[in-house]
Amino acid sequence: MTVTTTGGGPRGTAVSARPAPRRGAGALGVLGRVWLAALALAGWEIGTRQAESVFFPPPSAIAARMYEQWLTGPAGRVFLTDEALETFGPSLARMLGGWLIASVAGVALGLAIGRSRALADYVDPLIEFGRAVPPSALVPLFMVLFAEVTDMQLATVVFGVIWPILINTIDGARYLDRLHTDIAQVFRLSRAQRLFRLMLPAAAPKIVAGLRLGLSLSIILMVVSELVGSTNGFGYELLDSQSLMDMTRLWGIIVVLGILGYVLNTTFLAVERRVLSWHRQAQQTT
Amino acid sequence: MLDVVNLSHTYGTGPKAHHALGGIDLRVAEGELVCVVGPSGAGKSTLLRSIAGLLTPTGGQIRVNDTEVAGTPGDLAVVFQDYSRSLFPWVTVGDNVALPLRRRGKDKAARRAAAAEALAEVGLSGAAGKYPWELSGGMQQRVAIARALAYRPALLLMDEPFGSVDAQTREDLEDLVLKVRDHHRMTVLLITHDIDESVYLGDRVVVLTKAPATIAGELKVDLPSPRDQIATREHPAFVHLRAEVGRLVRGRDEHAPARP
Structure with a gap:
């Protein structure tokens, strides 16, 4: 489904019977959507300039600092400085690594548990307990258990992220359409076909929702895990700025984390739209 | 029998x-x-x-x-009453028909050909690339019949x-x-x-x-x-x-x- 935005050409009036696109068209539409953000930014700038507080530097100063700190590197690597690479690299690796491990484990376990009533009855209390434990509470434990700091951080991310993925997958796999399983049995679909052509796609809408929740959790847990005993990454940078009372740098890291979360979520949504296009369309027509 | x-x-x-x-x-x-x-x-x-x-x-x-x-x-093949639920909405019509043929030991090209032939037989040649929800109810039931036919059940x-x-x-x-x-x-x-x-x-x-x-x-x-x-x-x-x-x-x- 593509929504084409026409700039009121000769056929502009002819198609007026069609439902108007929900979002505004063209440059005016973009302006209509960002004006509030621009206003907020302007307000922030003016407010902080008036206040002249060391704790609240103006956004222009934050942006300048971010640029100087991270984007003044060689052109060959998109201007990223060494400091940027040393911060973003390890943090993203922990976050995405932990999310991937949790995704694979969560989906595999979830499908098995979702398809077996007996197994579900056994492990349900365990899952309920496990998800109720705040992952941050386990950081001290993981610090003792794992000699390597990176392992501790990965474990923290995995442990926090796996629950929504696991629970959503169980839910998706549990309620397969009876007629679909009948078809699979009558036509003797193989185990692999049942898994990849029936269970996974049928559970996909729920699984994807779990993966998205997990992704946003993984940012939080990445930072939390880096606030202890780390020597690089966003969490370490935050602590370091705090101890140096370098508030502009501290704010810069907060802004970057916000941008990172936004970009990840937007990317994920774009992928989701492609992967689940059958689901959206089938919902619309039936 | x-x-x-x-x-x-x-x-x-x-x-x-x-x-x-x-x-x-x-x-x-x-x-x-x-x-x-x-x-x-x-x-x-x-x-x-x-x-x-x-x-x-x-x-x-x-x-x-x-x-x-x-x-x-x-x-054995079965055609159920509820056509809207008997096809998998996440695969194309052609794949729905071809899916059961894997067990019959046919390679991919043969499965595709058999599916196309069965679809043609029920008057749906050319629909293989569509998704079930793009078809009317009667056409979906034709697909279900084609799936049964391609399976060549006794x-x-x-x-x-x-x-x-x-x-x-x-x-x-x-x-x-x-x-x-x-x-x-x-x-x-x-x-x-x-x-x-x-x-x-x-x-x-x-x-x-x-x-x-x-x-x-x-x-x-x-x-x-x-x-x-x-x-x-x-x-x-x-x-x-x-x-x-x-x-x-x-x-x-x-x-x-x-x-x-």
């Missing part, structure tokens, strides 16, 4: 138990098209699900080619296959079933609550009683072939047969002209 011997089934136990089937004996010969009719709730679907191996009957036997089967017989079970489509589509699909059945000499067991349909399609009509279902009677249909939606339905023998079946379904008499 198919022998159902003293088949009985009870759902649940104790005072809440529901006796769906009370001892059914049914025989379908090779190449025969048998229609099973009965009042709603007579256990028609229980009978079909038992034969398909989708439920384990509490009593009796099912034999295919003189061998007793437990579970789903190997050479026995085709149909559970009220045209119960959810409009009248015109229904007639088209009835004639489609007659055509492909003639072409492939398939053995078909079709379940319906529609008396006219059972007489129009069947070589033989078997009538079930209310639950717990037993055989109320059966009638041989000797109408001229090929059948025609207009001419066959005004044939005196058709009118007579449908009256007979109607009486059996209503359970007018215990001493009906049973078992000719």
